[in-house]
Amino acid sequence: MRAAPESFDEVLGPLIGRGYALAFTMLNDRAAAEDAVQEASIKAWRKLPGLRDRAALMPWFLSIVANECRSVRRGRWWSVLKSPDIVSAWSGGEPRSAEGLDLERAIDRLGPEERVPLLLHFYLDMTFEQVGIALDLSMTAARSRVYRSLDRLRVSLDLTGTVANG
């Protein structure tokens, strides 16, 4: 077990990028995601002395980010936000193939709670155990959530007949 953390930049700083990835995936809005990460970081920094298992720091921090994002989504500001105010997550940027566009649209059609398990497991390479901590689920439930989201994605993509070729 390591000694008490010395600085924010050393302990939570390296996790800010992942926190933003999670927040943006949940909120689809850059400014809101950055605000959520900032609020979550403040809460995490205050709660850090109570974290007994430092090995779980990353998923623990992401669980705070996820909760902050859920609070944002429940908030009045978010509920009255008009859809054009939220940019398409896939607008602009590098060119992509038609296949890539199909996948991006399929991901967009998923709800935030379905996108997030895929992001955590397949983009951030988190284990099912870590995904479970981040989403406040058991390991089994996290695994089920990942595969259920994947199933939804595959249905959307009509990949049922070709997944074996992966």
Added chain:
Amino acid sequence: MADLQDELRRAFRRRLSDHPASPDLRTRVAAAVGEAPPRRSPGWLPAVAVMAGLLIVAGLTVYLMQYRLMTKSQTAGPTITPGSSPTSSATTPAPAGFADTFAWDGVTKRMMIVTAVHDFKFFGDTWTFSGGTWVSGPTPALARNLTGGVLTYDSRRNREVLAAVSYGAMETWEWDGHQWLLRSTAHVPDPHSQNTSGAYSPELRATVILDAGTMPPGATWLYDGSDWRAVSTVHQPDAPAHLEYDQTRHSIVALSLKDYRTWVFDGRDWTALTLDGPAPTVSTGMGRQAPWVGLDQARDRWILFGGFDGLSTFSDTWTGDGGSWTQLNPETPPTSRNSVPGLANLAWDPAGHRLLLFGGQVGQTRAFLGDTWAWNGTTWSKIEG
């Protein structure tokens, strides 16, 4: 689409590179929590950010390349398409080191594995182990999108029963030594998770399955060869549990993977046995996750091996009689590893009077192993792979 996993990764990367965080987000957050990092010159800060970004991308690329190479080397085996037959009589190790179901096939008198979907690849094939080698097929692929299941031998009817989980839906398959048949039953168990475990009870004349640890607790389901019947019990393990048939108690027993107490099922309810002394719990990380568990039928002892606490994998061996646990120190234990959560465990080989351990995963790397080990009550020995 050649590889959905890679496409997903690329899609998320594009998504985030199209909408990156502000370059100074980390600094702003640090300042907000009242402990900003050392102030950097605004003139060279963008250059540092660009260099850091390039290093991260390069590091990530190298990591992904290594991971793919490692995965490919671990998963070498026949390519199987859903609905098609795997290569018959191949004598390569079972693919990828995972055994979603692993049990004695009393019909053909061999150990049997049925595999499922892993990392977007459909396997759904069967493998048998006899004479020191794994042989694939020759059965055709089973349930499409099988994600797990319970394999038991119904000795009364001489049928291998597969209670298959297929993305939440339960399917019942039977193997008669010639073909797998999908059975239609009047009742179907509720959707079960991959933690479902089961065993056949000659006394109850039924395959018994339980998905313990769910909220709310689910029923215990019995399959008699014609239909499923739900038994709502007052008590049951409050965490995922591993089920076996105990030939000494003539009962289905379950080992809770949370507190390592033994539960006994009498056909109507579950009863927990009193546990004295130390248990195979670990206090580090997230506690022991996904250990290997089996019942040594010759000595009537639980055997527990390895596991993963989220940080480290273990290679310790424990034995339990239902009332207490003892840590053993075998000379040549298998290398540290964990079972895939909710999937394969140790399986009793009645022909060899031994427990067999196949494959497994190595902690955070998620690399699969493909070796086979035997436990004879005293020592581990590597017998294949």
